[in-house]
Amino acid sequence: MIGVLALRELRALFLSPLAWAVLAVIQLILAYLFLAQLEEYFTLQPRLQVLDNAPGVTEIVVAPLYGSAAFILMMVVPLITMRVVSDERRNRTLPLLFSAPVSMTEIVVGKYLGVLGFLLIMVGMLTLMPLSILVAGPLDLGLLASLVLGTVLLLGAFAAAGVFISTLTDQPAVAAIGGFGLLLLLWIIDWAGDKVDQAAASGLLAYLSILRHFQALGRGLFSTADVIYYLLFITVFLVLAIRRLDNDRLQR
DSSP states (O other): OHHHHHHHHHHHHHTSHHHHHHHHHHHHHHHHHHHHHHHHHHHHHHHHTTSTTOOOHIIIIIHHHHHHHHHHHHHHHHHHHTTTTHHHHHTTOHHHHHHSSOOHHHHHHHHHHHHHHHHHHHHHHHHHHHHGGGGTSOOOHHHHHHHHHHHHHHHHHHHHHHHHHHTTOSOHHHHHHHHHHHHHHHHHGGGGGGGOOOHHHHHHHHHHOHHHHHHHHHTTOOOHHHHHHHHHHHHHHHHHHHHHHHHHHHTO
8 A cells, every 4th residue: 555655646746847847957957067077077187197096086076966966955855745745634635545544654654655756766867977977987886876875865864854844734835944944954953063062962963963974975984873863864754744644633
């Protein structure tokens, strides 16, 4: 049943002009950034050739591309998730889901996987850009794999938070703004670490930062702690979404 709900959600996304517009605009922006980074690499190449252990094309071109994609998608994912549940609530079709022989867990996880499938398509299209460099020369495939993994986990966390925010309101615009505000807070939360005197508090803010864990993977430093952080993040927000819908069902 989860698979059916996920496919239904994914199909609904592709029936929306917004999804196609997001795909087109995001790919256009990222393609421009990719070509700009590639041009910068060609400009720096004569100086890099005389350096020992000089950074390669993966560090100069690919890593900044995924970093830029992460920031851009932080603003875009709330637009994708804003209608996941809020539209059901606004159109008064949520009671139909409640009366169906499916659990709240299946509903939330199914919708989440549908959104995640759409985001994975975006990651796949993004990854085709650095893979095109293989025609001309080698890539650090280990670093590329770490960047792809970090991006997938990051987008999974974005989607989970967005789905939860979407369960709180019947206004998609409010869900989009709320989702963006939450993600932005978690993105910059460790910026206050320098102003916090207590090391424990500073360390906590750094651990809560959704960006800090992505940056580690973006440098090719694979750590199970970073993976566990994202899995816990996703689990917490999906559980909160399930509890929210359970409360709605019990009140009817």
